[in-house]
Amino acid sequence: QPEKIYRNTVGIYASLSDTLSMRKELREAIEEVPTDTWFQKTLLQIHIDHQEWDTAKVVADRIIEIDSTDVLVLNIVGQLHEIENHPFEALQIYLKSYELDSMQVDVCSHVGRIYYNRVVQTKEKLFNQRKTSQYISKLTPLYDVSREWYVKAYELDVERKDPTIAQALREILYFSFTQARCPNRAEQIVFYDEISRNYGLKEFGQ
Numbered sequence: 001q002p003e004k005i006y007r008n009t010v011g012i013y014a015s016l017s018d019t020l021s022m023r024k025e026l027r028e029a030i031e032e033v034p035t036d037t038w039f040q041k042t043l044l045q046i047h048i049d050h051q052e053w054d055t056a057k058v059v060a061d062r063i064i065e066i067d068s069t070d071v072l073v074l075n076i077v078g079q080l081h082e083i084e085n086h087p088f089e090a091l092q093i094y095l096k097s098y099e100l101d102s103m104q105v106d107v108c109s110h111v112g113r114i115y116y117n118r119v120v121q122t123k124e125k126l127f128n129q130r131k132t133s134q135y136i137s138k139l140t141p142l143y144d145v146s147r148e149w150y151v152k153a154y155e156l157d158v159e160r161k162d163p164t165i166a167q168a169l170r171e172i173l174y175f176s177f178t179q180a181r182c183p184n185r186a187e188q189i190v191f192y193d194e195i196s197r198n199y200g201l202k203e204f205g206q
Contacts, residue, residue, distance in 0.1 A: 002032050010042065019046060037063050037070070044076070053083050071097045075107060087114050105156045109165055112149035116168055118142050136179060147172045154195065166199035174204075 006029035013022040023046060029039040040063050047056035057080045063073045074097040081090035094110050101107075119142045126134055150169045157165055170192055177188040193203040 003029075003036055003038075006032070006039065010039075019050075022046065035066055037066055040066075041073070044073070048076070053080055056080060057084075069100055071101050071104065071107075074100070075104075075110070078107075078110060082110075082114075087117065090114060103156060105153050105162065105165075108149050108153035108156060109162060112146050112153060112165075112168060115142055115146035115149065116172070119146060139175070143172050143175055147176075160198050163199050163201075166195050166201060169195050170201070 006025060009025050010022055010029070013019075013025060023043065026039050026043040026046075029036070030043070033039070040059055044056055044059045044063065047053075047059060057077065060073055060077045060080065063070060064077065067073075074093055078090040078093035078097065081087070081093060091111065091114050094107050094114075097104065098107050098111070119139055122138055122142060123135065126132060126138060147169065150165055150172065153162070153165045154169060160166075173188050173192045173195075176182055177185045177192070182188065189204050195201075196203045
């Protein structure tokens with residue numbers, strides 16, 4: 001079986017840290033058995049490790065053409081779009097990945113971060129335009145969407161491995177409950193403190 005031979009050879013080159021030969025062998029394997037995504041995923045990882053983003057995206061897109069339900073590769077495509085500063089394209093990929101598997105902590109966090117980054121950009125724009133009086137009306141809808149996705153990520157991150165979820169949620173909640181007309185301030189502070197305790201951070205007022 002050519003797949004087995006190629007895999008063994010790639011493994012030997014990997015053990016020798018011979019990346020150049022690995023690349024060559026993987027390309028030959030992809031030509032020989034183009035539907036076996038193992039070789040393409042291995043080559044993809046090499047491109048990512050060497051920060052070869054354009055080539056990595058070409059390989060990742062090729063894998064998706066073979067298997068459009070591979071959420072791990074979809075997420076890599078989304079991250080590559082973010083690296084290229086294409087947040088809208090990244091968002092579409094993450095949402096597709098979420099539709100395939102709604103239990104992914106990373107995907108929920110990625111979507112939350114994209115909307116949170118829009119908050120930061122919008123806030124900076126308003127500040128530069130001296131329109132800070134529009135903070136609440138312009139930022140609140142974006143904060144709300146970001147919060148929705150970060151809450152999903154928080155609920156899924158049962159092992160509390162990603163502190164960036166807590167950091168983002170705490171900032172979003174703080175923005176909300178420090179507003180003069182916050183309708184459920186006490187409830188939000190309770191949630192803020194819950195998140196803080198679960199990630200080993202200081203509670204509000206400490």
